[in-house]
Amino acid sequence: MLGLSSYHSFHLSSCCESLIAFENVEQLRAALNNASRYYLLGEGSNTLFVEDFAGTVLVNKIKGISSTTTETAVHLQVGAGENWHKLVTYALENGYHGMENLALIPGSVGACPIQNIGAYGIEVADFIESVECINLATFETQQLTHEQCQFGYRDSIFKHSLAGKVVITQVNFKLPTNYTPVTTYGELAALNNPGPQDIYDEVIRVRQKKLPDPAVLGNAGSFFKNPIIGLGQYEQLLNIHPGLPAYKVDDHRMKVPAAWLIDKLGFKGKTLGEVRCHPTQPLVLTNLGNACGEEVLQMARQIISSVKQRFAIELEPEVRLIAKHGLTTL
Ligand SMILES: Cc1cc2nc3c(=O)[nH]c(=O)nc-3n(C[C@H](O)[C@H](O)[C@H](O)COP(=O)(O)OP(=O)(O)OC[C@H]3O[C@@H](n4cnc5c(N)ncnc54)[C@H](O)[C@@H]3O)c2cc1C
Numbered sequence: 001m002l003g004l005s006s007y008h009s010f011h012l013s014s015c016c017e018s019l020i021a022f023e024n025v026e027q028l029r030a031a032l033n034n035a036s037r038y039y040l041l042g043e044g045s046n047t048l049f050v051e052d053f054a055g056t057v058l059v060n061k062i063k064g065i066s067s068t069t070t071e072t073a074v075h076l077q078v079g080a081g082e083n084w085h086k087l088v089t090y091a092l093e094n095g096y097h098g099m100e101n102l103a104l105i106p107g108s109v110g111a112c113p114i115q116n117i118g119a120y121g122i123e124v125a126d127f128i129e130s131v132e133c134i135n136l137a138t139f140e141t142q143q144l145t146h147e148q149c150q151f152g153y154r155d156s157i158f159k160h161s162l163a164g165k166v167v168i169t170q171v172n173f174k175l176p177t178n179y180t181p182v183t184t185y186g187e188l189a190a191l192n193n194p195g196p197q198d199i200y201d202e203v204i205r206v207r208q209k210k211l212p213d214p215a216v217l218g219n220a221g222s223f224f225k226n227p228i229i230g231l232g233q234y235e236q237l238l239n240i241h242p243g244l245p246a247y248k249v250d251d252h253r254m255k256v257p258a259a260w261l262i263d264k265l266g267f268k269g270k271t272l273g274e275v276r277c278h279p280t281q282p283l284v285l286t287n288l289g290n291a292c293g294e295e296v297l298q299m300a301r302q303i304i305s306s307v308k309q310r311f312a313i314e315l316e317p318e319v320r321l322i323a324k325h326g327l328t329t330l
Helices: 025-033 084-093 186-190 196-210 231-240 258-264 293-311
Strands: 015-022 038-041 047-049 053-060 065-069 073-079 128-135 141-145 166-176 218-222 228-230 253-255 275-277 284-287 320-323 326-328
Touching (some): 015 025, 073 084, 084 196, 228 231, 231 253, 258 293, 275 293
Parallel strands (some): 015 053, 038 053, 047 320
Antiparallel strands (some): 128 141, 218 284, 228 253, 275 284, 320 326
16 A cells, blocks of 8 residues: 555545556556556645545646747646646746736646636636546547636536546646736735736735645645525525625625634634644644544534534535545535
């Protein structure tokens, strides 16, 4: 058995039967031929191996960045195994602007469309022109347009009808040359006429202040998604909890910060064994050093059930929980 601690950012000490890194489609095909059960991994920053995995972990290392420029936009073609933050930095250094709000989000480029990563008022879908994948049934290359990806809040077709059916090999981005900074969200609103470098620096500064560094304290970022509830339910809750913050999704739905709900229930700083609800960001669960999968699951279940009892809201995990036979639920 092979330890997976260094392959996922929560650093649980679970194992797998074998691990193969692939750098191209031929190597992926050979690995799949030899694996009866497998789990596809990027950088493991949205994955928790809560038990030993009885199969092969396949790690995407397909690299490469190329670009083409037109009068109105820069187009980037990026291998799925590239690191996301390095891509944001590369784009900034080359004068391709727009993605700075997404600086320092951990993970691979290949995983970014799956949950449509987002931060500080921007989602990666804003820049994705198309996604190239290998269909695991036919081994044919498939290209999905932006529309075909069906992006939503932390969501895309890769979590639904294409879940487990494709391997993303390349993501194609389009960055319009008429750059307009997005500074509506959080601390960015306080910046005075910022350029892309200012936004990049501020996002990094704020993230480093608020979020634990997974290299120091194992975590997988936000453990739960921010729940979306109906306007009627939101208004009822607001009567009972006048401070309840929310963001409008559309005319009928509001998004509520899960961190606020968890904080109200007093979970901030609470520990269960070696798992702690982070003191400055209760949406993040951390591994104090020797956490085991069962402790993570127990803490997450306690939070879900308390939120449901008090607010009648069902929290859903944002992270992927992998047990002995693959994806599992709470
Ligand atoms: C400290 C911290 C902060 C974070 N902040 C944010 C944030 O601000 N916003 C945000 O949206 N997310 C955030 N995240 C979550 C995480 O960064 C993203 O989900 C990221 O896209 C995960 O990339 P990964 O390569 O590590 O994915 P992995 O965990 O390796 O994989 C995630 C899922 O994608 C699948 N997958 C991976 N690669 C491929 C591929 N090439 N083809 C098909 N399927 C694939 C895997 O099977 C798995 O189901 C944060 C995480 C951490 C640890």
